[in-house]
Amino acid sequence: MRLLILLPLMLFIIACKRGDDTPLKNKEKFEKEHSDFATKFQNKVRDIYTEKEMHGDFIFAVVDENGLAYSFALNREILKGEESSLDNDTPIYIASSTKSFTGTLLKILEENNVLDLNNSLQEYLPKLNYGDSIETQNIAIKNLLNHTHGTFSTSMTWKTAFLGYSEGNEELINDMNTDFLFDPSGRYRYSNVGPIVAGMVAEKVTGKTWKALMKEHIFTPLQMKNTSANVSDYAIEDIRPSFTVTKERGIIEKGLYKSDITMHASGGIISTINDLAKWLAANINQDNELLDNGSWEELHTSTTTQDKKYYTYHRNGYSLGWDIAEYQNEKILTRFGGLAGISFHISFMPDKKVGVIAFSNDNRAYLLPHMMANYGYNLINKQSADSILNIEKTAFDKSFKREDNIKYPDDSHVLTVNTLNDAILGTYHNAKNWPTINIFKEGDHYIFKWGVLKGKIFRNDKGGYSSNLGVLSRDFKISNDTLMTGSLIYKR
Incomplete structure (x- = not known):
């Protein structure tokens, strides 16, 4: 009898830890610890949105080890006090943030002894031989995931990202065999190619599509019920579109420029804030529902070096799907994504056990999610958030003005x-x-x-x-x- 009484409580605690629900208690805890966060953050976003006469949506969330801790959404309807469909269950396209999911999937398959990330491309995909010009036995699956494989194909990249194709992986493999570039240096060179080929490897060894494997091994275990790698799983009008905008003419174009065939292992997931909070909490906690601690460590540790600056982030490494960077002297793992007007930010500070999700879809404001993510971190970490924002906003203002002045045919x-x-x-x-x-x-x-x-x-x-x-x-x-x-x- 005692066990029967305790069992529901235990299940509730486990669910809360995995982020399957968003306990009110977690939001209350965050609000208590950061009493002025909501007021400062929301006022700042409203001021910027109004100043720039923005269109489209902005949505933001803070996630900690217990799941979703804070969220805020803004668009023109909300600003006017009108009803809006934008909320934590609204589908958004996450673009290249998909790469961290694909890296995790391949690590899960390795942990399940389905494949070995140190084995060669030749072993798993012998048909991909680059016209016998590249020794694919020297390219490991790990190289595909951390962008050190050295190969690139324009036709394959354009077909998978934009134009579509009709003959499956066979067509893409033929494209890579006949239209490719190769850098044998082993240096980090970011592109969509590696994770897409890694997805092909996963399909070859399991007999299941990359999309089915994502659902089986990540979406379902984390109860990400509103997440999919298919556009057709949603009503198209429910997915937040890209906006191409100028101040002079307003909205030039509006639409979601993705279909099922162009949803791929480097940029092919649609999700929601509530679902993404579960994914981010799993990474923050190194949740053993997906992987053991050793596997998480490799997913979160640099496997190759890079020395690049993007906005305010100095990137010094890349794992199997995350950029390793520093922000305000804190280690931060980031994975951004963009398409047309869509800009997506997801990141976390492992030592602080806190992360951020941010999305906007006005093409002029592609730096807004990153700038407001920084503002959120600085408020949480008791930094001089307003002073830092004033400095960082200079780059945002320049990029916004540049995009605002682009001339489009009328x-x-x-x-x-x-x-x-x-x-x-x-x-x-x-x-x-x-x-x-x-x-x-x-x-x-x-x-x-x-x-x-x-x-x-x-x-x-x-x-x-x-x-x-x-x-x-x-x-x-x-x-x-x-x-x-x-x-x-x-x-x-």
């Missing part, structure tokens, strides 16, 4: 439908298996569709055409049946 330059312009209509194919380009009419204008992306066609000042595809802009020229975009040649 509808006065749109290519209007007429018999003469109809000459560009058609389907264009590339001999090197880049995705097809289709040009077709839509209402009174023309559409340039490249793979899964599409946008209106404009006349440009170079005697050709341009199209804003949301996540990127593309110039092109057409002569008879030949379309040229950059160095790529297409035939109708």
Whole structure:
């Protein structure tokens, strides 16, 4: 009887430690320890948002060893006191922060004796041979995860991130075998390639997709019920979109430029603040629900060196998915992500056992999540938060102004439908298996569709055409049946 009484209490305590729930007690504890945090933080964000006449969303959270401790959301609706769908359960795209999940997945598979991160690429993916120009027996799976493998493929990177592809991993492996660059130095060179190939290795040895493995080994154990590697698991209007904005013209473009095929092991997760708090708490606690302590240590310890500065962070190393850096003399692990207007920040200070999640989607404010993460840390750590923010805001102001002044084509330059312009209509194919380009009419204008992306066609000042595809802009020229975009040649 005594055991039956104690069991629910024990289960509740375990759930709270794993972050499956957000105990009110944890928020109350944070508020008690940092009584002026909410007022100072919220006022500062509102001031900046109003000063810059921002659009879109900003959402922020503090996470400690017990889970979510504080959160705050802001957009134009909230600022006006109106109802908004932005909250801790709103789906957001986390972009390259996916890499820390993929590194953890591969470490889980190693701990389960499914693979060995020190074994070679040749052993697991013999078909990936780079035209026999690279000795893939010298590339370990660990090298793929920490960006020291030295390989890069433009076509594979563009297809997985932007354009899509139709023939699965076989097509991507063929692209890498025929279109690649190689740096044999073994130095850290960041790109999407390594984690995507590591995801292919995971698929090869398990017979399951990277997406299914993420759900099985990370999302489900941590009860991240609103997290997925598929866009189609959500109503598209519920996912916070990118905003391309200028002060002069307001919102230029708005949309989520991702589909299931472009959700990949380097940038392919949609989640929520509540779910991400569970993930971050698991890292802070080195939760043995996923891994033992030794495996966590490798995930959080530098496996290669780097010497780079990003905003205020001096990065000195990279683990299997996290940048190792310093901020205000504290060790900090960060993994940022961006796409079009979306900017995502997740980080934690292991010695302080505290972390931060921040997201914005106004393209001009891509430094805002990092700046406000710093402000949050400095308030928590009793630093001169306002003085430091005033210094750091200089870089933010410059970047915001630069983005605000970008000139985008307007509808006065749109290519209007007429018999003469109809000459560009058609389907264009590339001999090197880049995705097809289709040009077709839509209402009174023309559409340039490249793979899964599409946008209106404009006349440009170079005697050709341009199209804003949301996540990127593309110039092109057409002569008879030949379309040229950059160095790529297409035939109708």
